[in-house]
Amino acid sequence: MYSKILMLRFPQKEVQQPIVCHLAKDFDLVFNILNARILHRREGVMVMELSGTKKHFKDGVRFLKEQGVRVQNASQEVSRNDEKCTHCGACTAVCPTGALWVRRPDMSVTFEQEKCSVCELCVTACPVRAMDVTPSNRTFSK
Ligand code: SF4
Ligand code: SF4
Structure with missing residues (x-):
């Protein structure tokens, strides 16, 4: 297969x-x-x-x-540069899978890579370009 x-x-x-x-x-x-x-x-x-x-x-x-x-x-993955991220929250509004979300009560933005579908919407939404797309080593063959 x-x-x-x-x-x-x-x-x-x-x-x-x-x-x-x-x-x-x-x-x-x-x-x-x-x-x-x-x-x-x-x-x-x-x-x-x-x-x-x-x-x-x-x-x-x-x-x-x-x-x-x-x-x-789509064998790529999205990662976040934590040094660039200002936790503005802009990416959470466009993320369709809930991989980016606001943690309360400190309102920091959390990124859960395992929920990411690599749609890349956050890459263009991020004002400081903190989200990167890179080739993934994951294989999908069964
Ligand atoms: S849009 Fe960019 S800077 Fe703002 S929370 Fe998301 S990754 Fe961080
Ligand atoms: S690439 Fe898409 S699914 Fe992944 S974190 Fe960004 S907006 Fe969410």
Whole structure:
């Protein structure tokens, strides 16, 4: 079984199309959606774990690209530079998974990397660029 975590970026015109269903129906792939979001400029972003035989995996990814979907390997991780972070809280407003949250009563911002889906929304939201995306050593093959 071949398995990877992918980030899919759907162009505006494809956001409403059931493209992902074809991965199961036509390519015999199993997908587990970890995060899905429509950004302000109407681009759709989805993080999913995709599993199947290597051939089916390749065919499925080729199909996605033919539909205009940008497919990226999400085997990256986000980390925080604690020396730069001012605990302003801006990132907590955009984090869809609750990986960044305000601890009370001291109102410090906590980052729980294991909850992070690597959507990168906090990277651009952070005014002091404290959040970094780096290649991950994690492997997702089963
Ligand atoms: S937006 Fe940046 S500086 Fe503010 S709490 Fe988040 S990581 Fe820290
Ligand atoms: S990349 Fe940032 S905003 Fe996205 S899930 Fe991870 S911590 Fe939250």
